[in-house]
Amino acid sequence: MALNYTFSIIKPDAFNTGKAGKILAHLEAQGFVVKAARVIHMSKTQAEEFYGVHRGRPFFGELVEFMSSAPCMPFVVQKDNAVSALRDAIGATDPAEAAAGTVRKLYAESKGKNAIHASDSDENAVRESRFFFAEVDGL
Numbered sequence: 001m002a003l004n005y006t007f008s009i010i011k012p013d014a015f016n017t018g019k020a021g022k023i024l025a026h027l028e029a030q031g032f033v034v035k036a037a038r039v040i041h042m043s044k045t046q047a048e049e050f051y052g053v054h055r056g057r058p059f060f061g062e063l064v065e066f067m068s069s070a071p072c073m074p075f076v077v078q079k080d081n082a083v084s085a086l087r088d089a090i091g092a093t094d095p096a097e098a099a100a101g102t103v104r105k106l107y108a109e110s111k112g113k114n115a116i117h118a119s120d121s122d123e124n125a126v127r128e129s130r131f132f133f134a135e136v137d138g139l
Contacts, residue, residue, distance in 0.1 A: 002082070002083065002122060004079065004081075005079075006119045007074070008086060008117060009067075009117040011066070011116060012067065012071065013114075014115035014116065026089075026106070027103070031085075041068075041071045044068045047068040074132040087120065089103060094111040095111070126139065
């Protein structure tokens, strides 16, 4: 059975241009319930650890630099089949390819500055949620 929660981050590009509230409101209007959230400024070490699965890929260094460049907003949302529902709600990585009405179509600047991260599997939702919210029961 699929998890009823998943993890996401409003990335520095969207957070610093005042889009965090709009993104959260957009997701809440689609039935997601925010269970945990905080604003942080990730260190390079935190970003390297969090995105470690991408180590060795050509974009890893740029991703770490970007995610540690300014504040961002990690959060956990709840909804039935949360991982797939959130992936559908945020849209394709490249906003030019994202469906109308998705977070990335509405709020992303580019493939690199795509406004939001979302877990891609139940296993990663658990790992990523615990990375930032170890103190929250049920994650």
